Amino acid sequence: MPNRSPAGRAGRPRSAAADAAILAATREALVELGWSKLTLGDVATRAGVAKTTLYRRWAGKNELVVDAVAELFDELRLPDRGCLAADIEGVVLQFAAILDRPEARSGLMAVVAESTRDPALRERIRCSIVARQKRLVLEGRARAQARGELPPEPDPEQAARAVDLIFDVVAGAVVHRTLVSAEPADEEWVRGLTRVLLQGLASRTGPDGGPA
Amino acid sequence: MPNRSPAGRAGRPRSAAADAAILAATREALVELGWSKLTLGDVATRAGVAKTTLYRRWAGKNELVVDAVAELFDELRLPDRGCLAADIEGVVLQFAAILDRPEARSGLMAVVAESTRDPALRERIRCSIVARQKRLVLEGRARAQARGELPPEPDPEQAARAVDLIFDVVAGAVVHRTLVSAEPADEEWVRGLTRVLLQGLASRTGPDGGPA
Amino acid sequence: MPNRSPAGRAGRPRSAAADAAILAATREALVELGWSKLTLGDVATRAGVAKTTLYRRWAGKNELVVDAVAELFDELRLPDRGCLAADIEGVVLQFAAILDRPEARSGLMAVVAESTRDPALRERIRCSIVARQKRLVLEGRARAQARGELPPEPDPEQAARAVDLIFDVVAGAVVHRTLVSAEPADEEWVRGLTRVLLQGLASRTGPDGGPA
Amino acid sequence: MPNRSPAGRAGRPRSAAADAAILAATREALVELGWSKLTLGDVATRAGVAKTTLYRRWAGKNELVVDAVAELFDELRLPDRGCLAADIEGVVLQFAAILDRPEARSGLMAVVAESTRDPALRERIRCSIVARQKRLVLEGRARAQARGELPPEPDPEQAARAVDLIFDVVAGAVVHRTLVSAEPADEEWVRGLTRVLLQGLASRTGPDGGPA
DNA sequence: AGCTAATCGAGACGGTACGTCGGGTCTTAAT
DNA sequence: ATTAAGACCCGACGTACCGTCTCGATTAGCT
Structure with missing residues (x-):
C-alpha cells in the first residue's frame, strides 16, 4: 500500500482514484515494457498524474511494483x-x-x-x-x-x-x-x-x- | 562466453587477459554494489580496461552478468x-x-x-x-x-x-x-x-x- | 539567445541566472582551453549547472559559442x-x-x-x-x-x-x-x-x- | 608536406602514392562532410590506407587539412x-x-x-x-x-x-x-x-x- | 638469393566526450 | 495541502573518434 497522508487533516486530501490509476498503469507498463524499461515518468503519464503525485505515495520503482x-x-x-x-x-x-x-x-x-x-x-x-x-x-x-x-x-x-x-x-x-x-x-x-x-x-x- | 573475434586472423588479437579481468571485476562489483547499482563503466574501471573493450565482447549488462x-x-x-x-x-x-x-x-x-x-x-x-x-x-x-x-x-x-x-x-x-x-x-x-x-x-x- | 520556454506558464520557470552563468563559463573555457578543447560537460560544470540544463537551452557547441x-x-x-x-x-x-x-x-x-x-x-x-x-x-x-x-x-x-x-x-x-x-x-x-x-x-x- | 621518412635508407620505403591518395581523400571528405565531421579513420578508409599509414605522415587533423x-x-x-x-x-x-x-x-x-x-x-x-x-x-x-x-x-x-x-x-x-x-x-x-x-x-x- | 628492416593492412586497445535518458527533487501557479 | 507541469542536478548509458599498439604479411635495398 502507498504511504498514507501524513499527520492529519488540514489541506486538500489525496486523491484515492490516483492510487488505483497508478497501480493499473504500472501493470500496463510492465506488460508492454517489462521491468527494466519501465520508468516512473512513463507510469505517471499513463496514469494521468504528475510525477510528484507518484513519489508522494511510493518511495521508488521497487515499492511501486511490489504493490502493483x-x-x-x-x-x-x-x-x-x-x-x-x-x-x-x-x-x-x-x-x-x-x-x-x-x-x-x-x-x-x-x-x-x-x-x-x-x-x-x-x-x-x-x-x-x-x-x-x-x-x-x-x-x-x-x-x-x-x-x-x-x-x-x-x-x-x-x-x-x-x-x-x-x-x-x-x-x-x-x-x-x-x-x-x-x-x-x-x-x-x-x-x-x-x-x-x-x-x-x-x-x-x-x-x-x-x-x- | 564473450563474442569471439570475427572469422580470421588479421589485426591485433583480442586480449585473453581482459576477458578474465572483466568477469572477475563483474563479480567483485556484484558483491559490493549488487545488480542494480552495478555499472559497466565501473566494471571496466575495476578491470583496468576501457569501456569499449567491454562492449566489444558483451552486448550489455545482462550477458556480462550471466557469464560472470x-x-x-x-x-x-x-x-x-x-x-x-x-x-x-x-x-x-x-x-x-x-x-x-x-x-x-x-x-x-x-x-x-x-x-x-x-x-x-x-x-x-x-x-x-x-x-x-x-x-x-x-x-x-x-x-x-x-x-x-x-x-x-x-x-x-x-x-x-x-x-x-x-x-x-x-x-x-x-x-x-x-x-x-x-x-x-x-x-x-x-x-x-x-x-x-x-x-x-x-x-x-x-x-x-x-x-x- | 537561448531557446525560450515553450508557450505558457505551467511548471517551474527556467532560471535566468543559469543563462548568464553558462555564457560566462563558456567564455572562461574559451580563454583557458580554446574552441576545440572546450566541452559542454566542462562548461556545465564551470557554470554549476547540469548538462541537461545546458542542452535544454542550446542545440550544441556552435550555438552556445555564438551567443557567448x-x-x-x-x-x-x-x-x-x-x-x-x-x-x-x-x-x-x-x-x-x-x-x-x-x-x-x-x-x-x-x-x-x-x-x-x-x-x-x-x-x-x-x-x-x-x-x-x-x-x-x-x-x-x-x-x-x-x-x-x-x-x-x-x-x-x-x-x-x-x-x-x-x-x-x-x-x-x-x-x-x-x-x-x-x-x-x-x-x-x-x-x-x-x-x-x-x-x-x-x-x-x-x-x-x-x-x- | 607530410613527415619524411626518418634517417635513411634501410627497409621498405614509404609509398608515394599513399600521400596523394590521402590528400585527395581528405578534400573529398571535406566536401562531403565538412571539417567538423571529418574523421581520420574515414579519410584512411577512403584512401584505401590503414590509419597507421596516415599517422606516420601527419601529426593530426589540423596538419593534414592544411596540406590538403x-x-x-x-x-x-x-x-x-x-x-x-x-x-x-x-x-x-x-x-x-x-x-x-x-x-x-x-x-x-x-x-x-x-x-x-x-x-x-x-x-x-x-x-x-x-x-x-x-x-x-x-x-x-x-x-x-x-x-x-x-x-x-x-x-x-x-x-x-x-x-x-x-x-x-x-x-x-x-x-x-x-x-x-x-x-x-x-x-x-x-x-x-x-x-x-x-x-x-x-x-x-x-x-x-x-x-x- | 637471401637478409634486414621499415613499411603495409587490419583491428584491438585505453581514453575522452558525446548527446540522451531516467531518477528524484524543486519551484511554480492553480485547485 | 495537494495537484499538473516542468525545470533542475545527478549519474549512467551506449557510441564515436582519437591516437597508440600489436599482429602477420609485404617489399625494397643491401649484402
Whole structure:
C-alpha cells in the first residue's frame, strides 16, 4: 500500500482514484515494457498524474511494483475439490496461471532480485505477496486434517518447518518451471508435482523424519 | 562466453587477459554494489580496461552478468558419498553454498527476470548455467541405477519428464528458500528436501506414474 | 539567445541566472582551453549547472559559442571624435581590441568555419554578431553626412552596396590582420587602413563609381 | 608536406602514392562532410590506407587539412592583363573562386581557428598558404612599377608595411564577403574593391601617409 | 638469393566526450 | 495541502573518434 497522508487533516486530501490509476498503469507498463524499461515518468503519464503525485505515495520503482504485482495474488483461493491432491492441484494451477501473466513474470523476479540487498523491500514482499500464498498452505493442511487425510501435528515446531519446506518446494518448482525452464506448468506437470509431494510427505513420521 | 573475434586472423588479437579481468571485476562489483547499482563503466574501471573493450565482447549488462555468474557454477561436482540420498544432499548443499554467495544472489534472479522478455538471454542462461546443473541430475541417476538404487528407465520420454520435474523441484526449492524465504538452506533443511524427493520418486511406477 | 520556454506558464520557470552563468563559463573555457578543447560537460560544470540544463537551452557547441561571443560585441560604440576619420579609427580600434581577446579569437573563426555548412548557424551569426557591427557603419555614414563630410546618397541601392563593401573590407582586414597574419591591429595600422578607405571612397562619384 | 621518412635508407620505403591518395581523400571528405565531421579513420578508409599509414605522415587533423587545402592554392597565378587594376581583379577573382569551393570553405577557417592556439600550426599555414598568396602581391607591385603605374619605393620598411596592409585588406575582404556575408565575390564586387584599393593607395605619399 | 628492416593492412586497445535518458527533487501557479 | 507541469542536478548509458599498439604479411635495398 502507498504511504498514507501524513499527520492529519488540514489541506486538500489525496486523491484515492490516483492510487488505483497508478497501480493499473504500472501493470500496463510492465506488460508492454517489462521491468527494466519501465520508468516512473512513463507510469505517471499513463496514469494521468504528475510525477510528484507518484513519489508522494511510493518511495521508488521497487515499492511501486511490489504493490502493483501483489494485487495480482489477491485472486488466489483454495478451492474445495474434495480431496487434498485435487485441492493442491487447483491452487498450484492458479499460482501458475498468475506467474504466466507478463506483468507478473517481468516484475516478480526483479523485485526479488532487488530484495537480496534491501531488507525492507524483502519484508514488503514477504507481507504483500508471500504471506498471502503461505496462508493457503496452512488452510489446505487444516482442511486435510479435518477430512482425516493428514494426521494432526503433534510437534508445532516441526509442523512449521514442514509448511516452510512444502511452500518452498511448491512455489520454487512452479517459478523455476515457468521462468527458468520456460515450460508451461500445465495440468499434467502439476499432477506429477503433486504426486511427488504427497508421496514424499506421507512418509514423514518421526521428529527426524521417517524411514531409514 | 564473450563474442569471439570475427572469422580470421588479421589485426591485433583480442586480449585473453581482459576477458578474465572483466568477469572477475563483474563479480567483485556484484558483491559490493549488487545488480542494480552495478555499472559497466565501473566494471571496466575495476578491470583496468576501457569501456569499449567491454562492449566489444558483451552486448550489455545482462550477458556480462550471466557469464560472470556462470563461472561460479563450474565448481559444482557430483560427489560419491555411497548412496543416492547422500549424493543428492551433497550436490544440493554445494548448490546452496553457491547461491549464498552475494555475487550469485544479486545477479542470478536479476538476469532471470530480464530473461522473461528476452529469449536470447534465456537461452544463454540455459546453456551457461542451467545445463551445467542438469547434467548432475543425469549423472546422479545413472550412478544410482548402476548401484541398483533406481530401476532402469523403460520409457525414455517419461524419463526425461521425470528429470525435468526433479530439476525444477530441487533448483526451485533451493532458490526459493535462499532468496525469497531468505532462510539458510542448511544441512537439516536439505535432508528434509532430499527425503521428500526420494520418497516421492520411489513410488513412481506406471506410465502415468503413481499410486492409486 | 537561448531557446525560450515553450508557450505558457505551467511548471517551474527556467532560471535566468543559469543563462548568464553558462555564457560566462563558456567564455572562461574559451580563454583557458580554446574552441576545440572546450566541452559542454566542462562548461556545465564551470557554470554549476547540469548538462541537461545546458542542452535544454542550446542545440550544441556552435550555438552556445555564438551567443557567448556575441555578448562581447555589445560594448561596441560609435565614438564622436569630431571627424569621420577619427570616428572610424576609434570604432576599428574597439573592434580590434575585442578580436584580440582570447575568447573571441578562439571562438569566432571556428563558428564561422562551421557556418559554411550550416545556414541556420550562419543566420544566427549574422543576427547576433554581424548586424551589431554593421549598424555602426550606417550610423557613422549618417553622422558624416550630417557634418557635410560625405554627400547624401542619391541612389539607395548603390548606397547599400557601398556599405556592404566597406563593411567587408574593414571587418575582413581587421580579422585577417589579427587572426591570420597574427600581427597587432594597433593605432598605426588602423590609421593606414582608415586612410586607404577614406581616400578610396572619396573618389566614388558616378553610378559605376570611380575615377576616369 | 607530410613527415619524411626518418634517417635513411634501410627497409621498405614509404609509398608515394599513399600521400596523394590521402590528400585527395581528405578534400573529398571535406566536401562531403565538412571539417567538423571529418574523421581520420574515414579519410584512411577512403584512401584505401590503414590509419597507421596516415599517422606516420601527419601529426593530426589540423596538419593534414592544411596540406590538403594548400594544394588548392597552387593554381593561383598572376595574370598579365595589361594594367594594374586588371591584374588585381584577375588574381582576386581566382582567389575568390578557390574560396568558393567547399573543400576550402570548410577547411580553411577551421585551421585558422585552431591556429589561434597553436603557433606551430600558424607557421605551417603561413608557409603553406599565406606565403603563396603574398608572393603575388609582391610580383604585382614589381610589374606595376616596371610599367610605371606605381612609383619605386624609397623606404623598404614602409613598403613592407604597405604590402602587409594591402594583403590583409584584399584577403580579408574576400574571405569576409565569401564566408561571413555569404555573398558572391563576383566581378562587379571585385571591381568595386579594386577601385577603392587603388584609389586609396594612390594618395599615399609621406612616411606617415598622405593628405590630412 | 637471401637478409634486414621499415613499411603495409587490419583491428584491438585505453581514453575522452558525446548527446540522451531516467531518477528524484524543486519551484511554480492553480485547485 | 495537494495537484499538473516542468525545470533542475545527478549519474549512467551506449557510441564515436582519437591516437597508440600489436599482429602477420609485404617489399625494397643491401649484402
